[in-house]
Amino acid sequence: DAKTTQPPSMDCAEGRAANLPCNHSTISGNEYVYWYRQIHSQGPQYIIHGLKNNETNEMASLIITEDRKSSTLILPHATLRDTAVYYCIVRVENDYKLSFGAGTTVTVRA
């Protein structure tokens, strides 16, 4: 019962912005959108999350559409170290569980 849909893979050029899409058309009003990434041979790493407003932190920006049915994670200046699998996850606040799908394999090329 996948709650999110992401493209399986994408490439981007080093130094350019990487825009990662995620569809979550069945999202409920109390569900947040979370993004994690997993660099090869490491544990997943939290990136950012949001409910309905756009969010920005030192790692990325999260743009959520007004109807909340989709979102985009933006890595403003991709580096080779951003090569990873990126997971978009929908989660009810305080549910404590995070369910990971297949994610998007992002390859940053020099």
Next chain:
Amino acid sequence: DARVTQTPRHKVTEMGQEVTMRCQPILGHNTVFWYRQTMMQGLELLAYFRNRAPLDDSGMPKDRFSAEMPDATLATLKIQPSEPRDSAVYFCASGPRTGRNTGELFFGEGSRLTVL
């Protein structure tokens, strides 16, 4: 720099042997999770604890897996007896107590288990 610590990082064992993986969550975090990752299944949630009490272990094979938190600084995942299909990377994660950041889980580096 607070981090989740897992041991062992690598374990090779023979089928039928007992395997115990340990996790030290970040001090002050009250939720602890065990995930398993394989190429075929991806990241699967096995069990999670809040305030040391198991909240959900429905993802674990009950006949051979057990998860406990003897105290707030230690979580264990035990497999007895181990089977080749248990070969995977096992991740432990911990999360903060309350507030809007409860979904910000911190993962350890994982324990890579190979059962021959």
